[in-house]
Amino acid sequence: MSIKILSLCSSLSNAAGGVFEVQKSLAKHGKQFGIETIAAGIQDARWAKDRDDWEDIDARVFPSEFPKFYRNSPSLMRFARSEQSSLDVLHLHGLWLFPSYVAYRLQKDFQKPVVISPHGMLDRWALANKGWKKKLAMILFERQLFKNATCFHVQSESELNDVRRLGFKNPAVIIPNGVDIYPTREQHNRRKEVVFLGRLHPKKGLAQLIQAWKLFAPEFLGDWKLRIIGWDDGGHEKYLRTLVDALGLSNSVSIDGPKFGEDKKQAFKEARGFILPSFSEGLPMAVLEAWESGLAVLMTDHCNLQIGFDKDAAIRIEPTVNSIQEGLKAFFSISEAEQSAIGERGRRLVERHFSWDDVASRLSQTYRWILNLEAKPDFVRTDA
Numbered sequence: 001m002s003i004k005i006l007s008l009c010s011s012l013s014n015a016a017g018g019v020f021e022v023q024k025s026l027a028k029h030g031k032q033f034g035i036e037t038i039a040a041g042i043q044d045a046r047w048a049k050d051r052d053d054w055e056d057i058d059a060r061v062f063p064s065e066f067p068k069f070y071r072n073s074p075s076l077m078r079f080a081r082s083e084q085s086s087l088d089v090l091h092l093h094g095l096w097l098f099p100s101y102v103a104y105r106l107q108k109d110f111q112k113p114v115v116i117s118p119h120g121m122l123d124r125w126a127l128a129n130k131g132w133k134k135k136l137a138m139i140l141f142e143r144q145l146f147k148n149a150t151c152f153h154v155q156s157e158s159e160l161n162d163v164r165r166l167g168f169k170n171p172a173v174i175i176p177n178g179v180d181i182y183p184t185r186e187q188h189n190r191r192k193e194v195v196f197l198g199r200l201h202p203k204k205g206l207a208q209l210i211q212a213w214k215l216f217a218p219e220f221l222g223d224w225k226l227r228i229i230g231w232d233d234g235g236h237e238k239y240l241r242t243l244v245d246a247l248g249l250s251n252s253v254s255i256d257g258p259k260f261g262e263d264k265k266q267a268f269k270e271a272r273g274f275i276l277p278s279f280s281e282g283l284p285m286a287v288l289e290a291w292e293s294g295l296a297v298l299m300t301d302h303c304n305l306q307i308g309f310d311k312d313a314a315i316r317i318e319p320t321v322n323s324i325q326e327g328l329k330a331f332f333s334i335s336e337a338e339q340s341a342i343g344e345r346g347r348r349l350v351e352r353h354f355s356w357d358d359v360a361s362r363l364s365q366t367y368r369w370i371l372n373l374e375a376k377p378d379f380v381r382t383d384a
Contacts, residue, residue, distance in 0.1 A: 002034040003088045003367050006080060008099040010071050012039055012059050013046035014260050015231070016094070017199050018285035019119050020050070022177055023093045026363060027057045029178075029356040033364035038087075040079060041099065042071045050260075064098070069133065071097045080106055089367050090114045091153075092145075095121045096137045104145040113150040113370045120155075120282025122162040125203060125302075129280075146170075150370050151380075153363065155283035156304035160381065172381045173366050178356035179288040182265075184347070190336075192224045193271040194298075194328070197264065197286050200255075201233040205277030205300070205319035206240055212324035214247045221252065224332060229267055231258040268293035272339050273331055278302050279319045287314075288354050291346030296339045298327045307353065313346035 009016060009023050016023075027037035039054065043061040051059070062076040080102050090112050092103045106112045120126060127134060134142075146163075152172040154160045160172055198204055206228060213226055228240065237255065244253050259267050268274070274290035275298040283304050290297050297314040299305065308314035317327035331339065368374040 001373065002036050003364075003371065003373075004036045004086055005030075005038070005089050005091050005367070006083060006087050007037050007039045007091045007093065008080075008103055009039070009041045009093040010097040010099055011044050011046075012041040012054070012061055013044055013050040014258070015044045015046045018177070018282075019093050021285045022117070022119070024054060024057070025178060025180070025356050026360055027059075028055065029360035030364060032357070033361055035360070035364055035367065038083065040076060042073050042076065042097075053261075070101075070137070071099075073098055077102050077105065081109075084110050084112060087112060088371055089150075091117065093117045094119050095142065096134050100137065100145060101141050104141040107145065107148055114145070114148070115151050115153050115366070115370070116146065116149045117153040117155075118159065118163070118282065120159065120280060120304075122159070122166065123280050123302075124162075125280035129203065151366060153366070158304045159282060173362065173377070173379055174381065175359055175362050175366075175379070176354060177283050177285055177288060178354050178359040179285070179292045179350050180356060181292060181351055184294070190272045191270050192222070193227055194224065194273040194275050194331070195227045195229060195267055195271040195290075195295075196275050197229045197259070197267065197289075198276070198284070199233045200228070200230045200237045200240060202236060203278060203280045205279055205324070206236075207243060208319055208321050209275065209277050209324055210240065210243050210247065210249065210253060211321045212328060213253060214249060215321070215325045216328070220329075220332070224252065226253045227267065227271070228253070228255045229257070229259050229264075264289070265293070268295055271295060272336065273298060275317075275324075275328075276300070276303055277317055277319045277324050288350055291343070291350045291354075294340065294343040294347045296331065296342035297346055298324075298331060307349060308346065311345055311349055313342060313349050315342070 014020055039059040041061050042064050047061050062073045064071045064073050084106055090103050103114050107114045146168050149170050152163050152170055154174055155176050274295045278300055281303045298317050299314050300319050309316050315327050317323050365377045369376050
């Protein structure tokens, strides 16, 4: 028996970063498990470029209206309500914006089962960032949506703790993100580059990274380069460019704008290391993609990938200037062969633990349990 899912998110393009990759990949890989997905979101500037990434998935976007800071879209609401009679489950990706309100109304008015994937948006740092908007959303609809959610889909034990800390005792499944596995890439001829890829946002720790880079004497740094690849969020790119210029780092630090698809793969293929000095994450797709490419990773505990440290596939840093400097110094001080060995251990991790087929299979089991079509899977947590 097939199951029809309405997958809701504020953006169906690369503007949503890793959430886009998760939502799109779940829709594609879920088909083999009898999951039929309609994806719905709000139109943005990247939609026309990224529409083809959905391939044959039914993906639709709707214009936003006032107040735009909540991505308000009456046409999205009308569409969801018109489709509700044929839907089995709503799956909400991300929080605080109008798609949450759509899920709330369909849950309230039609008693539709709702699965919520917070994608790191409930941790303390994320809640404090632009906190007044989130408090308002919580009062208006989010708290009631959370309270009545059928199940939370979280990506780590830490994210489950965030849900429980806020007082929500709903069933939950811990299912990490996945990654597409490609044939092993050649490890030779990589450049002396450390790359960051993601949103250019204060939570990513990029200002601290640039300041840490400045602390290296030129003779120690040698010809190593730092490439910051990503899209601007809220004007942070201008601040980072100003910081690079003020610190005299334009010869060794570049801010290259966003890269997607084959361009992103090429950037990973050319580098020797990947760094994510983040203050707040759910479970970052960029780390999994870096491991899939055989890159040594430097990351914080906030990336919620403890297995990377346990298996010596990552170097631990904190989002502070001194800690980032120490982590980079450790990375620079080992041989290229040792750097490659760290990356290869990461590659084996994603092959064994982060397959999209496994993720989609477990979510399919979750949906079928919710609909009373199967027994409760043993990975469902009710440990409130």
